[in-house]
Amino acid sequence: MTSVFLNQVVGRGTFGVVFKAIWKGKDVAIKTIESENEKNAFLVELRQLSRVNHPNIVKLYGSCNNPVCLVMEYAECGSLHNLLHSADPQPHYTAAHAMSWCLQCAQGVAYLHAMKPKALIHRDLKPLNLLLVARGTVLKICDFGTACDIQTYMTNNKGSAAWMAPEVFEGSNYSEKCDVFSWGIILWEVLTRKKPFDEIGGSAFCIMWAVHRGTRPPLIKDLPEPIETLMTRCWDKEPSQRPSMEEVRNTMNDLMKYFPGSDEPLKLSNQSSANRSGSSSATSTGSYADGTINSNRSDDNGEPRSATGREETLKSFDAKFPLQFKPSKVKADTVEVLMWPLRPRPNSKESMAVFEQHIRMVQEYLRVQSEIAHFVRRKQELMSELEQDQREQQTSSRLIQEHGKLLEDNSSLSAYYQNLRGTLRLIQSQNQHHS
Known part of the structure; x- marks a missing residue:
C-alpha cells in the first residue's frame, strides 16, 4: 500500500x-x-x-x-461537533439540515442494531464521532473502537459523559438502547446548537450524578410536539421505555417531509477550520431563527433574518419560530437536581472546598452504585449456580435411589437364581438316580 x-x-x-x-x-x-x-x-x-x-x-x-x-x-467537512460549536464565523444551517443529520445518524445506528446474529452497539455516539461530507449534507458515523470498561469512561472519557445513558455508567446491564439515549441528546444539541449540560460544569462525575438523578437538557420552547415526544422518549431513564432505533428512524423519516431543503449544500467559508480536531472553547449561543440555526447574528446588511417560508414548513405542527428555551417539565422535588452542582467561587477557599467535597461524594456514590450493580449481578449468578446445584443434587438423589433399588433387585434376582440352580441340581440328581 x-x-x-x-x-x-x-x-x-x-x-x-x-x-x-x-x-x-x-x-x-x-x-x-x-x-x-x-x-x-x-x-x-x-x-x-x-x-x-x-x-x-x-x-x-x-x-x-x-x-x-x-x-x-x-470526511472533508470535519465533525458535526466542530460545525456546531466552532469559533466564529459559525456556518449557518437550517432546521432541515439538523433533522437530516439526526435521521442519517438514526439510519446508520438502526443498521448496526439490526445486524445478525448479535446487534452491534456503538456505545459512544456523540457529535465528535459524526463526520460530514458532501458540503455538510451527508453524515457518517465513525470511531468503533470504544472500550466497554466503565472505569475507563468515568476517569478518562469526560467528553462522553453528556451523551452516556445512565445504565452504562451505573454499571448495570445495558443493551443497544444506550445508543438511543445518546441519539436523543444529539437531537437536542443540533436543534439548540448548545453543548448538553454545559451549564453544570465541573467534572464528568457532576454530569453523571445529574443524569442519574433525572436531569435532562431543558426542553425547547415551541418545538413541534412530535419531535419533543420522540426526543424525551429517547432519553427516558428506563431503557425499556425508549423506542428502538428502527422506530426512531421511521419517525424521523416521516417528519422529514415537513423539512425540505436538507440537500442544500452548506456555505462553509473556512473549510480548514471545520477539519480541526478537538472541541472549540468558544461559547455557542446559537438557536433556531426562522428555521436557520446560527449565532444570533444578523445578515450582512444588519437586518434580522426574514421568516420567509417558515409557516409553510411547519404549518402542520402549528408551531412558530424562533425556538427558545422553556423550563424543563420536572416535578417540584427534582428542582434541586437542576440547581446542583453550582459552580464554585474560584476566589473562595470555602466554596472550592465544598465543591470538591461534592465531587468526592459523587465519585463515591457512583463507585458504590457500580459495586451494588456488580454485587446484584453476582447474586444473580450465584442464585443461578445454586439452582443448578440443586437440580444436580436432585438428579444425584434420584440416581442414588435408583441405584439402591437396582441393588435390591439384583440381590433378589441373585437369590432367585441360586434357588433355581439348587432346584436344577436336584432334578439332575433325580434323573441320574432313575437312569
Missing part, C-alpha cells in the same frame, strides 16, 4: 491519531495507534468496520500491520 502522508493531524478517536493522506490518488484518513496499549481498541474497530457497509457509516479501505493503522474514508 503506497500512501503519501501530508503530516496533517485531523482528529483523534477512542485510540490513536487520525492523519490526512493521499492513497491511490484520493484523500483518505489514516488512523494510527500511539502505543501497544491501544492495540485491542484497534483490533475492535478493525473487526467491526470490516463487518459493516452502510452509506452513513465511514468506510474502511484497508489496514496495515507495519505501521499499525487503518485506512478509512476521509
Whole structure:
C-alpha cells in the first residue's frame, strides 16, 4: 500500500491519531495507534468496520500491520461537533439540515442494531464521532473502537459523559438502547446548537450524578410536539421505555417531509477550520431563527433574518419560530437536581472546598452504585449456580435411589437364581438316580 502522508493531524478517536493522506490518488484518513496499549481498541474497530457497509457509516479501505493503522474514508467537512460549536464565523444551517443529520445518524445506528446474529452497539455516539461530507449534507458515523470498561469512561472519557445513558455508567446491564439515549441528546444539541449540560460544569462525575438523578437538557420552547415526544422518549431513564432505533428512524423519516431543503449544500467559508480536531472553547449561543440555526447574528446588511417560508414548513405542527428555551417539565422535588452542582467561587477557599467535597461524594456514590450493580449481578449468578446445584443434587438423589433399588433387585434376582440352580441340581440328581 503506497500512501503519501501530508503530516496533517485531523482528529483523534477512542485510540490513536487520525492523519490526512493521499492513497491511490484520493484523500483518505489514516488512523494510527500511539502505543501497544491501544492495540485491542484497534483490533475492535478493525473487526467491526470490516463487518459493516452502510452509506452513513465511514468506510474502511484497508489496514496495515507495519505501521499499525487503518485506512478509512476521509470526511472533508470535519465533525458535526466542530460545525456546531466552532469559533466564529459559525456556518449557518437550517432546521432541515439538523433533522437530516439526526435521521442519517438514526439510519446508520438502526443498521448496526439490526445486524445478525448479535446487534452491534456503538456505545459512544456523540457529535465528535459524526463526520460530514458532501458540503455538510451527508453524515457518517465513525470511531468503533470504544472500550466497554466503565472505569475507563468515568476517569478518562469526560467528553462522553453528556451523551452516556445512565445504565452504562451505573454499571448495570445495558443493551443497544444506550445508543438511543445518546441519539436523543444529539437531537437536542443540533436543534439548540448548545453543548448538553454545559451549564453544570465541573467534572464528568457532576454530569453523571445529574443524569442519574433525572436531569435532562431543558426542553425547547415551541418545538413541534412530535419531535419533543420522540426526543424525551429517547432519553427516558428506563431503557425499556425508549423506542428502538428502527422506530426512531421511521419517525424521523416521516417528519422529514415537513423539512425540505436538507440537500442544500452548506456555505462553509473556512473549510480548514471545520477539519480541526478537538472541541472549540468558544461559547455557542446559537438557536433556531426562522428555521436557520446560527449565532444570533444578523445578515450582512444588519437586518434580522426574514421568516420567509417558515409557516409553510411547519404549518402542520402549528408551531412558530424562533425556538427558545422553556423550563424543563420536572416535578417540584427534582428542582434541586437542576440547581446542583453550582459552580464554585474560584476566589473562595470555602466554596472550592465544598465543591470538591461534592465531587468526592459523587465519585463515591457512583463507585458504590457500580459495586451494588456488580454485587446484584453476582447474586444473580450465584442464585443461578445454586439452582443448578440443586437440580444436580436432585438428579444425584434420584440416581442414588435408583441405584439402591437396582441393588435390591439384583440381590433378589441373585437369590432367585441360586434357588433355581439348587432346584436344577436336584432334578439332575433325580434323573441320574432313575437312569
